[in-house]
Amino acid sequence: MSREGRKSGGSFTPEDADVWEQLTQSIKPTKAKPRVGTQAAVEPKRKPPPPPANPEPRSPRARPAPPVPPPLSSPHRPAPLADFDRRAVRQVASGKISIDARIDLHGLRLREARGELRMFLLAAQAKGARTVLVITGKGDVSSERDNLASALGKPQRGVLRRAVPQWLEEPDMRAIVLSFTAASVRHGGDGALYVQLRKHQRA
Numbered sequence: 600m601s602r603e604g605r606k607s608g609g610s611f612t613p614e615d616a617d618v619w620e621q622l623t624q625s626i627k628p629t630k631a632k633p634r635v636g637t638q639a640a641v642e643p644k645r646k647p648p649p650p651p652a653n654p655e656p657r658s659p660r661a662r663p664a665p666p667v668p669p670p671l672s673s674p675h676r677p678a679p680l681a682d683f684d685r686r687a688v689r690q691v692a693s694g695k696i697s698i699d700a701r702i703d704l705h706g707l708r709l710r711e712a713r714g715e716l717r718m719f720l721l722a723a724q725a726k727g728a729r730t731v732l733v734i735t736g737k738g739d740v741s742s743e744r745d746n747l748a749s750a751l752g753k754p755q756r757g758v759l760r761r762a763v764p765q766w767l768e769e770p771d772m773r774a775i776v777l778s779f780t781a782a783s784v785r786h787g788g789d790g791a792l793y794v795q796l797r798k799h800q801r802a
Contacts, residue, residue: 680768680779698793699729699730700732702731712759713766716733723796724775733763735792736757763792776794776796778795
């Protein structure tokens with residue numbers, strides 16, 4: 600293109616038109632590249648799942664059970680009765696061990712006899728007695744006469760013989776009595792008992 604053509608209004612000459620056409624035919628359109636977005640745009644934020652309609656309550660943690668303390672010795676639980684030593688029986692029978700006190704329950708009814716026996720044992724224990732003699736009487740071999748005596752309001756000696764050992768094993772008596780056994784013939788045999796007392800616990 601000549602300088603004169605540019606100055607005269609900038610119109611294309613036929614030669615310029617041919618060059619432009621060839622140029623446009625040789626140009627290939629470029630494919631538009633996809634825009635690379637940010638990671639947030641590519642992967643949308645995930646919403647947390649909704650809470651369950653009825654959430655289960657959390658169970659409290661099970662606490663370990665506290666250790667069980669050993670049972671304390673209670674004054675209401677006296678120790679069991681001990682065995683009366685055979686050697687001690689022979690010594691009491693021979694007089695080597697003296698009898699510190701004695702009580703004769705002859706002629707007493709059951710209620711009276713038990714009360715008198717307990718009072719006697721408590722008093723003997725308080726005085727420091729260790730071995731006492733409790734006389735019950737042998738009574739009759741048959742319990743029929745005892746039943747008759749009960750109906751007539753008379754003392755039941757056979758019943759006392761059976762009842763006194765049972766009383767001595769009761770809790771309130773065991774707090775006083777250490778052991779007991781049948782007396783020797785010298786002191787009444789089957790109609791009497793040797794009773795060993797516990798040491799008196801002073802407050």
